[in-house]
Amino acid sequence: MFTTSWTASPQLPSEGFTPNWSREGFWRQSLRQVVRLSAGGGRVRVRLSHAYGTSPVRVAGASVGRTADGAAVEPGSLTRLTFGGAAQGVLHPWRASGTTARGELVSDDVPLAVAAGESVTVTLHFDSATGPATFHAQAFTTGYRGEGDRSADPGAEGFDAATESWYFLSAVEVDAGRTDAVALFGDSITDGFGSTPGANRRWSDVLAERTGRPVLNAGIGGNLLLNDSAWYGEKGVNRLRRDVLDRSGVDTLVVLLGLNDIGFSETDEQPTYKPAPVVEAGELITGHRELIRQGRAAGLTVIGATLLPFGGSDHWGERAAKVSHELNEWIRSSGEYDAVVDLNRALADPADPDRLRPSYDFGDHLHPNDAGYEVMAEAVRAAL
Incomplete structure (x- = not known):
């Protein structure tokens, strides 16, 4: 197998x-x-x-x-x-x-x-x-x-x-005969932006090292949950089957997606995605429910991860703050995911919970560095 x-x-x-x-x-x-x-x-x-x-x-x-x-x-x-x-x-x-x-x-x-x-x-x-x-x-x-x-x-x-x-x-x-692979599904944070190039320090790499389980990285930089993009891939609700569910040996899905849906309408730095739709928390929750439905229908355990803090980044603004807080609270408290990994709290700056802890920040206040990705991997390892 x-x-x-x-x-x-x-x-x-x-x-x-x-x-x-x-x-x-x-x-x-x-x-x-x-x-x-x-x-x-x-x-x-x-x-x-x-x-x-x-x-x-x-x-x-x-x-x-x-x-x-x-x-x-x-x-x-x-x-x-x-x-x-x-x-x-x-x-x-x-x-x-x-x-x-x-x-x-x-x-x-x-x-x-x-x-x-x-x-x-x-x-x-x-x-x-x-x-x-x-x-x-x-x-x-x-x-x-x-x-x-x-x-x-x-x-x-x-x-x-x-x-x-x-x-x-x-x-x-490979002919490992294993059925315990973990698939990480998300955007540039899952893809590994901010990690050291060539060093294999994405959180998927670290998670594989610490668990001994196969870990599949299904991230795409700039990816959105609800909308397609010329540069940033098909929307998450449509690509899940191809990129995760049809892969052999997967039994667990970890979802970290929605930050670009919230943040692209706040920034002028994404010329390929204009005009960016303004989405509300309810729309994102519907999208997450669709991922949960598809994952469970395929027999997977589906884990929800809260969005990382992104205060001070080009994705941040008053509306983005409101929607991200609402989505994260739903992920934490709704009980709809099989389990929750609270990456938001794990990486937050104690002095300002809306921002990444400086020692975990790649420098754009949006993406973690190698140390931040290690914290993310450890949080998921604990949940597994």
Whole structure:
């Protein structure tokens, strides 16, 4: 039985927060991507997503191996991936009326001994133009691009361009036989913004270390609960099935979502999301109830997390304060979630509970730093 060990939620090709290759795509190039696993096993398979594609993409070659330094793969571990027994595969775009489930291509499983906490490198070769690439904007780890077919080359030579996004790669699964994975569902705070890039200090990473359980990160920077966005992904109530419920081995869902729904209408710093709808607490509660309904229907334990303090940030204002207080109080006291993790109180400044404690603040009064993410992970560990 295969268990999902790592995930990244697919997004529409866009400029995103930093320069990336999603709109230009790839042609006669190899793409090498590094991911950290939260569960180990003896066999591995990868899952590719073309959820936002418009035409088929030919994967001309692919491999996986244990990560060495930079773009290099540990000697002797590089293993060719196949698709239905063939060295090549076709990644079809997803269409609501189509037969391809969510535009996915899943490799055959291959022998590769990996441990929880270990990183693997997946290499994809594209010998024809892909067009715009379904991607995940904020990886907070480095990926690489090189000319030609380098999928069988364990060395780093030729990978002369770097990125901090993931492309097409949406999941890595291992034969762990586990059904106790925890999925974290949210926005940039779940995605790991503010953590040290390349250090794997997101709260999902820390939670996996402290619990020994597989932990899946289903965060998207800027994501909203109630509305779609060109840069920030499909609304939470619509993407939950694809990004969490359809993943193998998940038994617990932790929801931390709604802050951008409240805060985007307060800020002038989000030019891609204007005009931002002004939402009330009742609308957000309805959205949370829908996530609870979907999670329970899939047999999951559903845990609600209160929104972090964000006073002093560009998302803050009198209306934002009112709505966030009302939503957090409902999460705490309604009894509708199976359990509650009060991240708001865990990270609040004792001198001003509407603000992050300074020692946990990344610097924008909105996102935690590494220390803050450790506190979040510990609070969820205690609830689990």
